[in-house]
Amino acid sequence: MEEKKTILTYAGLTKLEEELHDLKVYKRKEVAEKIKEAREQGDLSENAEYDAAKDEQRDIEARIEEIEKILKNAEVVVEDEVDLDKISVGCKVKVYDVEFDEEIEFKIVGSTEANSLEGKISNESPVGRALIGAKKGDTVSVEMPAGIMEYKVLEIERNI
Structure with a gap:
C-alpha cells in the first residue's frame, strides 16, 4: 500500500529538516x-x-522516525507557483466571518505544519477543507461543533 503524501510548504520542509538535524547531531549525543x-x-x-534518559532516548528516536517518514512522503508546495485564482495550500487568505462580523487571516498549510x-x-481541517478551491468573493459554510460558520473570501495571496 502506498504511503499517504504529506503536503508541506517550503518553510515547513525547512523546519522539519532543521529539527531532524538537531535531533540526530545534538540530542542523540546529549x-x-x-x-x-x-x-x-x-x-x-x-x-x-537512567530510566528517564532511556525514556528520552526512545522519544528522540520515535520523533526521528516520524520526521523521516514525513520527509520521505513529502509533497512540497512551491509558493511562487501557487494559483491565486483559488485557495490552495501555500495561500494566505483573508476572510470575513459573517456571524462575528470580523475579518480573519488564515495561512493554509499541510497538516504537519x-x-x-x-x-x-x-488543509485537512474543517475550515481548511471548506476553503480549498474557493475563489475571491465566494462564501463557504463550515460545519463546526458550535454550528455552521460562514466565511466570505476577501483576499487570496501567496503565503511568503
Missing part, C-alpha cells in the same frame, strides 16, 4: 551522555536518571 553518566552510578534497577496560534490551518 541523551547518550546522560545514559553513560547514569550507568556510572551503579545499580540500574533503581536508577531514576498547522498551528492555530500562528494562524496556520491545515
